[in-house]
Amino acid sequence: MNASAITIPHDHGHSGGHDDGHHGHVHLQYQPGLPLSRGKLIMWLFLSTEIMFFAALLGSYVVLRFGAPVWPKPHHVHLSEPIGAFNTFVLICSSVTIVLALEAAKASKTGLAKFWMLLTLLLGSLFLGIKAYEYQAKFSHGIYPVHPRGLIYERPDLYYGSAVRARLGEPAIIDRLKDLDETPADQLTAEQRTARTSLQQVRKMVGSPDQQPFDLAVVADQIMPLPTAHVGGDHDGGHNGHARGLNDIFPWLRLPIVIPGGNMWASTYFLLTGFHAVHVAVGLLVFAILLGYTLGPKNAPMIENIGLYWHFVDLVWIFLFPLLYLF
Amino acid sequence: MSTATATTPSLTHGDAHHGGPQGGLSHFLSTYVFSKDHKVIGLQFLFSTLLWFLVGGLLALAVRWQVAWPWSDVPVLGKLFAQQGGQMAPEFYTMLFTMHATVMIFLVIIPILAGAFGNFLIPLMIGADDMAFPTLNMLSYWFMWPAFFAFGASFFVEGGAASGGWTSYPTLSTNVASSPSSGWGQTLWLVGLTFVGVSSMLGSVNYMTTIILMRAPGMTMFRLPMTIWAMFITAVLQAFALPVLTAAGFMQLFDRTLGTGFFSPEGNIVNNAVPGAGGGQPLLWQHLFWFYSHPAVYIMILPAMGMVSDILTVFARKPLFGYRPMVYSIAGIAGLGFIVWGHHMFMSGMNPALGITFMVSTMMIALPSAVKTFNWLGTLWGGRIEFTTSMLFAISFVSMFIIGGLSGIFMAATPVDIFIHDTYFIVAHFHYVLFAGTAMGVWAGIYFWFPKMFGRTMNEFWGKVHFFLTFIFLNGTFFTMHILGAVGFPRRLADAYHYETFHHLQPLNAFMTYCAIGMVASQVIFAANFIYSMFWGPKAGRNPWNANTLEWTAPSPPGHGNFDFQPVVHRGPYEYSVPGVDKDHLMQTDPPNEAAARAAAAAH
Amino acid sequence: MNSRIAGIFWALLFLLVPILGVAVFAVAPAYDHWLPKNVAAHGPSIDGLFYFILALTGVVFIVTELLLFWFMWKYDASQARGPATYVQGSHTLELVWTIIPAATLLFIAIYQMNAWADVKMRRPRMSPTVEVVARQFEWRLRYPGRDGTLGTPDDLFLVNDLHVPMDEDVLIQLKSMDVLHSFFLPNLRIKQDAVPGMKIPVWFKATETGSYDIVCAELCGWGHYKMKGRITIESREDFNRWLDEQYAKQEATQPEAAAGAAAD
Ligand code: HEA
Numbered sequence A: 001m002n003a004s005a006i007t008i009p010h011d012h013g014h015s016g017g018h019d020d021g022h023h024g025h026v027h028l029q030y031q032p033g034l035p036l037s038r039g040k041l042i043m044w045l046f047l048s049t050e051i052m053f054f055a056a057l058l059g060s061y062v063v064l065r066f067g068a069p070v071w072p073k074p075h076h077v078h079l080s081e082p083i084g085a086f087n088t089f090v091l092i093c094s095s096v097t098i099v100l101a102l103e104a105a106k107a108s109k110t111g112l113a114k115f116w117m118l119l120t121l122l123l124g125s126l127f128l129g130i131k132a133y134e135y136q137a138k139f140s141h142g143i144y145p146v147h148p149r150g151l152i153y154e155r156p157d158l159y160y161g162s163a164v165r166a167r168l169g170e171p172a173i174i175d176r177l178k179d180l181d182e183t184p185a186d187q188l189t190a191e192q193r194t195a196r197t198s199l200q201q202v203r204k205m206v207g208s209p210d211q212q213p214f215d216l217a218v219v220a221d222q223i224m225p226l227p228t229a230h231v232g233g234d235h236d237g238g239h240n241g242h243a244r245g246l247n248d249i250f251p252w253l254r255l256p257i258v259i260p261g262g263n264m265w266a267s268t269y270f271l272l273t274g275f276h277a278v279h280v281a282v283g284l285l286v287f288a289i290l291l292g293y294t295l296g297p298k299n300a301p302m303i304e305n306i307g308l309y310w311h312f313v314d315l316v317w318i319f320l321f322p323l324l325y326l327f
Numbered sequence B: 001m002s003t004a005t006a007t008t009p010s011l012t013h014g015d016a017h018h019g020g021p022q023g024g025l026s027h028f029l030s031t032y033v034f035s036k037d038h039k040v041i042g043l044q045f046l047f048s049t050l051l052w053f054l055v056g057g058l059l060a061l062a063v064r065w066q067v068a069w070p071w072s073d074v075p076v077l078g079k080l081f082a083q084q085g086g087q088m089a090p091e092f093y094t095m096l097f098t099m100h101a102t103v104m105i106f107l108v109i110i111p112i113l114a115g116a117f118g119n120f121l122i123p124l125m126i127g128a129d130d131m132a133f134p135t136l137n138m139l140s141y142w143f144m145w146p147a148f149f150a151f152g153a154s155f156f157v158e159g160g161a162a163s164g165g166w167t168s169y170p171t172l173s174t175n176v177a178s179s180p181s182s183g184w185g186q187t188l189w190l191v192g193l194t195f196v197g198v199s200s201m202l203g204s205v206n207y208m209t210t211i212i213l214m215r216a217p218g219m220t221m222f223r224l225p226m227t228i229w230a231m232f233i234t235a236v237l238q239a240f241a242l243p244v245l246t247a248a249g250f251m252q253l254f255d256r257t258l259g260t261g262f263f264s265p266e267g268n269i270v271n272n273a274v275p276g277a278g279g280g281q282p283l284l285w286q287h288l289f290w291f292y293s294h295p296a297v298y299i300m301i302l303p304a305m306g307m308v309s310d311i312l313t314v315f316a317r318k319p320l321f322g323y324r325p326m327v328y329s330i331a332g333i334a335g336l337g338f339i340v341w342g343h344h345m346f347m348s349g350m351n352p353a354l355g356i357t358f359m360v361s362t363m364m365i366a367l368p369s370a371v372k373t374f375n376w377l378g379t380l381w382g383g384r385i386e387f388t389t390s391m392l393f394a395i396s397f398v399s400m401f402i403i404g405g406l407s408g409i410f411m412a413a414t415p416v417d418i419f420i421h422d423t424y425f426i427v428a429h430f431h432y433v434l435f436a437g438t439a440m441g442v443w444a445g446i447y448f449w450f451p452k453m454f455g456r457t458m459n460e461f462w463g464k465v466h467f468f469l470t471f472i473f474l475n476g477t478f479f480t481m482h483i484l485g486a487v488g489f490p491r492r493l494a495d496a497y498h499y500e501t502f503h504h505l506q507p508l509n510a511f512m513t514y515c516a517i518g519m520v521a522s523q524v525i526f527a528a529n530f531i532y533s534m535f536w537g538p539k540a541g542r543n544p545w546n547a548n549t550l551e552w553t554a555p556s557p558p559g560h561g562n563f564d565f566q567p568v569v570h571r572g573p574y575e576y577s578v579p580g581v582d583k584d585h586l587m588q589t590d591p592p593n594e595a596a597a598r599a600a601a602a603a604h
Numbered sequence C: 001m002n003s004r005i006a007g008i009f010w011a012l013l014f015l016l017v018p019i020l021g022v023a024v025f026a027v028a029p030a031y032d033h034w035l036p037k038n039v040a041a042h043g044p045s046i047d048g049l050f051y052f053i054l055a056l057t058g059v060v061f062i063v064t065e066l067l068l069f070w071f072m073w074k075y076d077a078s079q080a081r082g083p084a085t086y087v088q089g090s091h092t093l094e095l096v097w098t099i100i101p102a103a104t105l106l107f108i109a110i111y112q113m114n115a116w117a118d119v120k121m122r123r124p125r126m127s128p129t130v131e132v133v134a135r136q137f138e139w140r141l142r143y144p145g146r147d148g149t150l151g152t153p154d155d156l157f158l159v160n161d162l163h164v165p166m167d168e169d170v171l172i173q174l175k176s177m178d179v180l181h182s183f184f185l186p187n188l189r190i191k192q193d194a195v196p197g198m199k200i201p202v203w204f205k206a207t208e209t210g211s212y213d214i215v216c217a218e219l220c221g222w223g224h225y226k227m228k229g230r231i232t233i234e235s236r237e238d239f240n241r242w243l244d245e246q247y248a249k250q251e252a253t254q255p256e257a258a259a260g261a262a263a264d
């Protein structure tokens, strides 16, 4: 038969962590089908499973978003493009530093390699830190999913009205409301004084038995005003781009809010960014472990593989950022 | 053993004295429990899945009992779950078939094919000493245990195990108020599913790496036995389809625990409970689920097809008819498998125009299957058929797969599916492909490779009795289901006889249940034969079936590192009855010609 | 056991598959274990397709299973002289058995599209005859009442007891309140899942009077098995009379029901 097929090629990297301690069995030789080390091949294959994983999540996002009757604008949900863009920048930088770490390791500059690796670790941590800050901004506004249902309502309907009423009727809130009513006006800021008046109005509106949807819309607007396109979005004072509502001025209130499409937005936002953050964290863990080793040419394949993974994580974010922040 | 003999390709050291590490007790854990040896891991998978097979079979019997004699006291088992004095509650019935399917699919068929046979056979048949990443391989087995625990424990939590069907459609599965057992049971189900997924993922990337990089010299891709091709493509399917289910599983888990609403529409009120926040789409789950689970049905049959192809050639003493078309058709099934998932959703409310495209692609997937079927027939044609137990199971695989496949055509025809969707016609279809197909293929594989696994052969006489009874009873159970389906008898009903349309079907169902009892009872013969032969069966040599592939050149059972010489491959795996050769088979390692063979013998 | 006899035994066992297989299908209709009586105008095209595919796959089934039997019979090693035929395959054959099934399958695929479109795509232009809302574990019906529009105070509310006129297009608006259900009318060859959050149209034209089962065909919880309704097909006059009766009954028992429901 074909003689050339019988030539015995060199065994590429027996890197499988196989201890050869046992009585000298034959050291087998192989005919590899691809010019790749085992580690690299399996990393590529693993990444292709990861691609499918994120493809499923992103696909679901697209289906849910375009199937939804309304979708909140980034400012309705306290999403800040500049912060997102900065975070994107941080992650891209970290992709560069890991490449530099690899180059340094290949050139046997172990100290330099360690420096770049450490920098990657720091940049990755910075990314997570900023992410945490962003999450905090959502949480503080009651934007997160809760079982069986969160603070976000789709529209100011009767369910919403009764939810506000229920919250205002909680004993702890009643006490605080009483305190607020009794506080002398001069101990309040001007903003708090007006807010106190509108809060009293809100209480009256939701308390009355024949409330109208229109009233509830007013209530919702008092509790958390949504910036509209013409009002000027970004810069009309307030924090994070919208006027301050009752929930901002009296954070202990935590009244139900109305954000059309807000529930699904929160579900998908935390799903996508959450799984991405978990992947970032895993990468950081590996970096931290690698820092304990000498980063020379011997460990370069390892750095290369984790680098591949890191680029992938970066790439996922490059998709997420425009999808979540810009469109 | 000296290096000189070890590197000479030779089959003369017949016995298996080159055992693995045989140290004392200190080695026990690392050798038999946390072993990184692919053979041990394969056997661990085999034993675990066979035990679960028993569990799944008993659950099936309980299902059958209720379908035949609704609300009558269940014998024996009834005492265990007696809610109403041995009579099962309707929610218990839904739990039964959900867990029956879950166990059979996720804990039996998938892990027995990829886990047990894939692990045991891949390195041996390509001439490698182990998997590319033995530790990862060990992990892929141990990741099954959390799943075993999750599924197992779910039977004992409040409300019972998952009962939303194995398809777990929302909002029944996501809304805790919608059914008594969609509390912890469903959550544990999702957790178990995730672990099975991780296990399969670890396995599949490892298999692909091994097959790509660790074939023996001369073992080109187109000299691989069909078993390996099938395992390879199955691994590809798993790697690309499974992550989607994992993602969907997480989303359902979050819907249940965190209050996200991916799969529940806004304001969905179940059982007068609080309306959920929602905003999601119930059909999204179905798309994601079937995007995985349709390819998964091929994950559950391709390896069996591969093994059957090999076994047919061995016992027909003939080359495989159309080796390359067989390879391409596996690839074709796998490729098309990704674009037909919608055929499970014809009635789901999905856009009917989309239904048409899925219908056409589904029709097309019958083509590669047709190629396979006809090539199996071609392989038998003109052969010298030896009716071993293994061969009988392999032939019955072909025979039964034809039935299961053809019933698929009815359902692929959308207008016909209007009537038969969610009836026993579907149940008949998938038991023919899964049980009468795959499980028969698995038995063929067990009888065939048993000598390699344990160094002993199984008893042929009792093997044939086992085959005969299983074959008869399985057809008695499942063929008649087509008839139920033709009447429109719906699946997943605890009791359908109060419907005027179906009340006359009880006697037929009773008949099927008798057959099912017979089928499960016949497995006692198998279990006894298996266990007896493991310890006391007649010793087998290296190559008891005179087969060609590499695993038969290794000792039975192979020691650590598998081969006591360097295998070098000279030809494809199916050189049986080659004209002008004395032997009726040429092994893949046999040197190219007689002169070379003599030279090798002289050098020894 | 003599091995030639063994070979014959196994071959005959496999011969039983096509014989009994065909026999089961041949006998079943005689015992009324067969497609339930069809009373829908579109039914014959579905049943026709079923029979067509049955015939086609039946032929494939018989031929392949007989070949299997024949090969087992003929090529039993114990009676064979000489070695097996050494063939690697055949290009021509591969082409033949790819192209013939391909053509057949494409034919079925195209042939059936019309029937599918009739049932699921060519929706009659009319306002819904009735709205069916599935719910654990019952079918809630809402007829538009005299004014012919749903959501007005004169809507008629019923449970599980669906009446439709004969020989007329009937358009049903299918909804679900809680989980998935499936609206299955075996005798009308209709099946459609009810999905929470979706409004799905279902239509048919009944050709005979009578009363038949409504079955829930999608798992919807513990009571799935008992989610039973009845559909009564009657002439237009009977149908109108029945509507009036039910309406009067509703007025008498719960005059406020209609008014309350109109709000949602
Ligand atoms: C191993 C598993 C397996 C396999 C291989 C298949 C193979 C096929 N399946 Fe099946 N299927 C399942 C497992 C499997 N299925 C399961 C588990 C379900 C139900 C899930 C649930 O709802 O719980 C299901 C459900 C299912 C449905 C949904 C039904 C419904 O819910 O309404 C459909 C619809 O199209 C379908 C079609 C097919 C087709 C066309 C094939 C084809 O691949 C078959 C091709 C083979 C042949 C056709 C036979 C050989 C060919 C010839 C002899 C050539 C000549 C033939 C012709 C010219 C016709 N299957």
Ligand code: HEA
Pocket: B050, B051, B053, B054, B056, B057, B058, B060, B061, B063, B064, B067, B097, B098, B100, B101, B102, B104, B105, B109, B164, B165, B166, B167, B427, B430, B431, B434, B435, B439, B477, B490, B491, B492, B493, B516, B519, B520, B523, B526, B527, B530
């Ligand atoms: C691989 C998959 C598989 C297998 C093998 C089986 C096997 C069987 N199934 Fe199952 N079944 C499904 C997958 C499977 N099923 C699925 C996916 C569903 C759909 C569920 C849903 O609707 O959600 C289903 C549903 C289903 C139903 C419908 C329930 C309903 O809709 O109401 C019925 C009813 O008859 C049934 C019956 C049986 C029977 C009698 C067997 C018998 O063949 C069982 C025979 C069992 C054995 C033969 C055990 C053998 C044991 C050993 C071999 C162990 C030996 C031990 C040692 C060596 C130690 N099954």
Ligand code: CUA
Pocket: C134, C135, C136, C137, C180, C181, C182, C216, C217, C218, C219, C220, C221, C223, C224, C225, C227
């Ligand atoms: Cu409703 Cu099943």
Ligand SMILES: [Cu+2]
Pocket: B293, B294, B297, B340, B341, B343, B344
């Ligand atoms: Cu499918």
